[in-house]
Amino acid sequence: MSEVREIDYTGSERLTMNMGPQHPSAHGVFRAILTLEGEKIVAVDAVIGYLHRCHEKLAETLAYVQYPSIASKTDYVAAMASELAYVMAAEKIGQFEVPKRAQYLRVAVNELQRVASHLLWLGTWCLDMGGALGGGTSVFLYCIREREQILDLFESLVGARLLYGFHQVGGVRYDIPTGWVEQCRTTMDLIEQRLGEYESMLHDNAFFEMRTRGIGVISSQLAQDVGVCGPLLRASGVKYDLRRNAPYSSYEDFEFAVPVETEGDCHARYRVRMVEFRESIRIVRQVLDGLPEGPISSRPGVKSLAQVKVPKGEAYARVEGPRGEVGCYLVADGTNKPYRMKWRGASFSNLAVLPHIIPGVTVADVVAIMGSVDPVFGEVDR
Amino acid sequence: MTSDRARALLSQITGLTVADGGPAVTVHVPTEQLASVAAFVKETIGCAFFAFSTAIDHKADGLETVAYVENLDDNITVVLRAKLGAGNICCPSLVPVYRGANWMERETYDMFGVQFEGHPDLRRILLSDDWDGHPLLKSYAVDTPYPPYR
Numbered sequence A: 001m002s003e004v005r006e007i008d009y010t011g012s013e014r015l016t017m018n019m020g021p022q023h024p025s026a027h028g029v030f031r032a033i034l035t036l037e038g039e040k041i042v043a044v045d046a047v048i049g050y051l052h053r054c055h056e057k058l059a060e061t062l063a064y065v066q067y068p069s070i071a072s073k074t075d076y077v078a079a080m081a082s083e084l085a086y087v088m089a090a091e092k093i094g095q096f097e098v099p100k101r102a103q104y105l106r107v108a109v110n111e112l113q114r115v116a117s118h119l120l121w122l123g124t125w126c127l128d129m130g131g132a133l134g135g136g137t138s139v140f141l142y143c144i145r146e147r148e149q150i151l152d153l154f155e156s157l158v159g160a161r162l163l164y165g166f167h168q169v170g171g172v173r174y175d176i177p178t179g180w181v182e183q184c185r186t187t188m189d190l191i192e193q194r195l196g197e198y199e200s201m202l203h204d205n206a207f208f209e210m211r212t213r214g215i216g217v218i219s220s221q222l223a224q225d226v227g228v229c230g231p232l233l234r235a236s237g238v239k240y241d242l243r244r245n246a247p248y249s250s251y252e253d254f255e256f257a258v259p260v261e262t263e264g265d266c267h268a269r270y271r272v273r274m275v276e277f278r279e280s281i282r283i284v285r286q287v288l289d290g291l292p293e294g295p296i297s298s299r300p301g302v303k304s305l306a307q308v309k310v311p312k313g314e315a316y317a318r319v320e321g322p323r324g325e326v327g328c329y330l331v332a333d334g335t336n337k338p339y340r341m342k343w344r345g346a347s348f349s350n351l352a353v354l355p356h357i358i359p360g361v362t363v364a365d366v367v368a369i370m371g372s373v374d375p376v377f378g379e380v381d382r
Numbered sequence B: 001m002t003s004d005r006a007r008a009l010l011s012q013i014t015g016l017t018v019a020d021g022g023p024a025v026t027v028h029v030p031t032e033q034l035a036s037v038a039a040f041v042k043e044t045i046g047c048a049f050f051a052f053s054t055a056i057d058h059k060a061d062g063l064e065t066v067a068y069v070e071n072l073d074d075n076i077t078v079v080l081r082a083k084l085g086a087g088n089i090c091c092p093s094l095v096p097v098y099r100g101a102n103w104m105e106r107e108t109y110d111m112f113g114v115q116f117e118g119h120p121d122l123r124r125i126l127l128s129d130d131w132d133g134h135p136l137l138k139s140y141a142v143d144t145p146y147p148p149y150r
Helices: A055-061 A067-071 A079-094 A100-128 A137-158 A180-202 A206-212 A220-226 A231-235 A266-290 A346-351 A363-373 A377-381 B003-014 B031-043 B101-112
Strands: A015-019 A031-037 A040-047 A313-321 A324-332 A338-344 B024-028 B049-057 B063-071 B076-085 B090-092 B115-117
Touching (some): A031 A363, A067 A079, A079 A100, A079 A313, A079 A338, A100 A137, A100 A266, A100 A313, A100 A363, A137 A180, A180 A266, A206 A266, A206 A363, A220 A231, A231 A324, A324 A346, A324 B063, A338 A346, A338 B049, A346 A363, A346 A377, B003 B024, B003 B031, B003 B076, B031 B063, B049 B101
Parallel strands (some): B090 B115
Antiparallel strands (some): A031 A040, A313 A324, A324 A338, B063 B076
């Protein structure tokens, strides 16, 4: 019989633990080098860059007509948002008109994308906290099931399910096919009903509450200082939404609420996103009701690389993506390619808050916090 | 606070020329004044939100750093631009003023080689530590293999 030995732990010894880069809760490739004192994390070094594909250098070598479909690969979970930011920046410098119908279609796809992206967030987050949620795979599978329906809508609109190339400078590339509006309405009704089902699985669930309430608190001051944006910023008590504060693409035509919570913890971020689901569905319905007739682009379809030339100048265009402010800073030199392009990835700034909030929590909390931040590493590393 | 008031205050207090027009308040700052102007913009104009910072390579004219900060309550955007001058790669860090500048400046260092003075942790962020050169410089050729090309 082996001897049972007691380990003398005085609490002063530190342990360095490596988490990732292939950790399931990272939702991509993220490495956190954690320094632990017992269960408690006292320091963290966040290592990113595993998914760097030199987007910014690439953009300097690709024409304005080529890059939008590459832009979708920055945030591949919400491809519509980054495409829109890029073409809006080019339109801003060149002062290209965008027809009303194209603006409405842009709003519709971006709101559908927000619902799809939030579904993936909710599903994977609950999967991360799996053990606490009776397996956790139920919420995940339900969310993926509903997300598929939105991807079906994109497929019949664009022909692709993940990376679209839907936007082009001056408008959009595809008009809606026959029967799309009805299919979209049915999907929205279904998802709205299913949202209540997810909430009934999570609401008052003691494990869910314990894993999320009071965990990973971001103060409104820290959030602004670091540049945290989107649902995280609103969960920290700052009422700021680009769709409301700096409307673009006719967002001023639609009625929607901007949810704000003051706690700044994981549960507050959950509540903000659950309201955003419903508000996005509301906006999609308003677009379908009021979709104007007319052309979908002010410029002809793409035939040559030199077709779009942007005059000398620079612009910063930003859109409210599912994860927050997706910005594209473009410097043009009058040719058909940008001189310099900078992505302001929402996930990059959101992730930069981790070193400020992780020290003091346990390893299990890191998983809950990572999920609630909802980073997409394509956008962090670009 | 409005954008016009911010423009007036900025040129009055800092003595710098503030560009007219446009929704954003753009100010060209000499590098030695960058930190103090940033602190003024944060405290007095209320731009607490750090959107992003980056650099532009103007080839013979040298590098220029750009930082976007915002006042979210009053919808004011202030753009702080600083020309480093030909051949100069040193720039004061904004980390003491905005904590968000930490990762952004690490990225700018990684891509352009800008040495931010006063940055607490200036090392590469996206590329690996043994990477040669700074890829977003215009002098960095894309078609020549750089070690460790992988």
